[in-house]
Amino acid sequence: MFGKVHNIFVTIALLGLTTLLLTGCGDTPPEPRLETAKAKAEQCVEPTDVMRKDHMEFILHERDETMYEGIRSSKHSFKGCINCHIPAADAQGKPVNYLTADHDLNPEHFCATCHAYVGVKLNCFDCHSDNPEGAAPADSTHANVNGNGGVAHE
Amino acid sequence: MSSKKVIYSEVENSGIGYYGLLALFGLFLLGGVIAFFTMEHNGHYITGMNNQTVWGLPHIFAIFLIVAASGALNIGSIGTVFGKKIYQPLGRLSGLIAIALLIGGLVVLLLDLGRVDHVIQMATGHLNFKSIFAWNMILYSGFLGLVGLYLWAMMSRSRLAKKLYRSMGVSAFTWRLILTTGTGSIFGFLVARQAFDAAILAPLFIVLSFSLGLATFLIILMAAYRWTQREVGDAILNRLRYLLAVFILGVLLLEVTRHLTNLYATEHHGVEAFILGGGNLYSNLFWYGYILFGTLAPLALIFCRLLKNSRAALLLAAILTALGGFALLYVIVIGGQAYPLVLFPNAEISSTYFDGVITAYKPGMWEWLLGLAGVALVLIIITVAVKVLRFMPLSLADSVVDPHAK
């Protein structure tokens, strides 16, 4: 009897998985927002296919080098990614944040486009700045939260 | 030699009472889950904890449960390691309660962390062996494993289990002594603060674990046997009763010594005056909570001739001992943080960031929910375990456990 119940669960799980996979097939991957970076350089710090696969490896390696060895000249710098790939401001002149004011992933943010699609959660921006240096933070979507404390966020 | 063979059995009579109890504990556990997710989402600003009192109520709950865990194992150890036959029927329950308490304490500790998600990295080698905290991680998991093996040695019918019974008991007992030393050392190793930084904290925590563990064990034992309508005899209860008194006196001795040595050193006069001097929460908790209600009252309940063989008096004594221990931990850990750091001795210090002043800490709702959920988790584990496995002797009547029963 136990075996039977077990089989039913396995079947349901397989069905669910297949449905999930099929749903995935229906979607075309989103175009990563490359125009900002393309305007600045013809080519990323590594060939595109390498970057697609290994960008996190590069960032992780750079992170430890900077953190523990004080090396701040790596071309694989996190700051470099942000400065090149994220526009200084959106159409309304506001900085482009990883999350929108409603705490959803912002489709305008380069990192968010792909990471939302592949469902890989990023926690870089818990601590790191998500937009280029010098992009007036006062106008940010979150400025009211962090600055004057006007709006409570949940 | 026991006059009768001890028979262990699962709890069978499980009506509305049993499931009602589980539901009640489950409610508290749910409260803790909600508290955890709320704290995780918002950050610690919603709690009463802050940069002055960095460890708050959850830590008191966690330390209490962890310390009591190692103490609860003593009952088994006395039977196994020191060969006291009368304690042996309690061995299984003792191991179970120890494991449950430790898990409850660790869960509270874990769920209070600022970045729980980063803990997983410790498994990939991010461990600092100079830290007693890191050692404790190993000591705690080792404890769970060893007590598990000890339980197996007690419960399995295999010949191997019987052969290993004593050595398992000895290893678990030795390990628990090291474990509580480690817990006490968390504070003993803090050179910065006037209230801590004393080697005596490690032995104090060991003796405290004896009394808190036994008190917790007694409360659970008496409740479980009453609710399952099983019999416990006076012989065993009176053994535990006087053992509790010995442990309470042991804690008192070390705690008094700790304060006396501190009073001898001029640099500690300030913090001692703060804790002992009266007029604040921590003095009240110390004198009324720990000394009066947590030490003298249970001793009176134990030794008062009129209350000889009184179960109610014993239960009350155990509850007061546990609450008194909780108060003592609160005074040590939170009172110790409330007293300001001494940057310059013999000087008045002030700043816009609470230098030189006693800081206030008021535990918020989330801390209570998280801490109580730890207790609830402990009780759920025990309640479920005694139903599915044979932890509880069918009877602890004098004729069963006492070789000299008339």
Add this chain to the structure above:
Amino acid sequence: MSKSSNIDAYRRKFLLGVAGTATAVTVAPGLLLRQAGAKAPSEEISDKNRWGMLIDVDRLPNGGQGVVDACKKEHGWGDEAHSNDQQKAHWVRTVHVKEKLTEHEFDLPVMCQHCETAPCADVCPTGASFRREDGVVLVDKHICIGCRYCMMACPYKARSLVHEALFDQKAHSPRGKGTVESCTMCVHRIDVGRLPACVEASNGAIIFGDLNDKNSEISQALKARGGKQIRADLGLNTGVRYQGI
């Protein structure tokens, strides 16, 4: 932290390219380290240096409030909207001291003292609190679990837990909810040969430099006039020293 050899090869190649730019960047703003041993961005830190600060409290106006403000501006701490006064981050604060018997009074800025044997690093279970080879004590927030044991251990109350979610951090100074932080001695600056923000704002009252280099300005000043440590009794051999306390 294994380093593959091709990374090293890359680094060597890269150094050549960067050397020119780095020199230009370092020398240009006029904020270069006056000491020998200033570091190029591409250079790996080493225990040949031990960075330290000497603070002359008599020369700091307003108890050093200026340097506190400069630090706040550089790193963006202290304005956490939801945290109460006891919870807000403080990387540095000014402390007023009055000796009871003599009534001698002085103010001093107190921050991470960058101890040689840092209690925070000793107690940290994950190794997130660590001391860089050049003596700077940092928190690797990538592995910090937010247990706050380091805050219990610090004799200077130099560390803060971030009690709420943050947005729009400074690019050079990542900070985030649930992790512990403190003065970084502005590693992002000293790694590229610039002075820490507080030193810049101190009008010469704070000397930054290499304590291991006997010819550096800070070593010379310390040799000539001495410099006290807060809680020297703990024997922590701090990297931050004071004159006038």
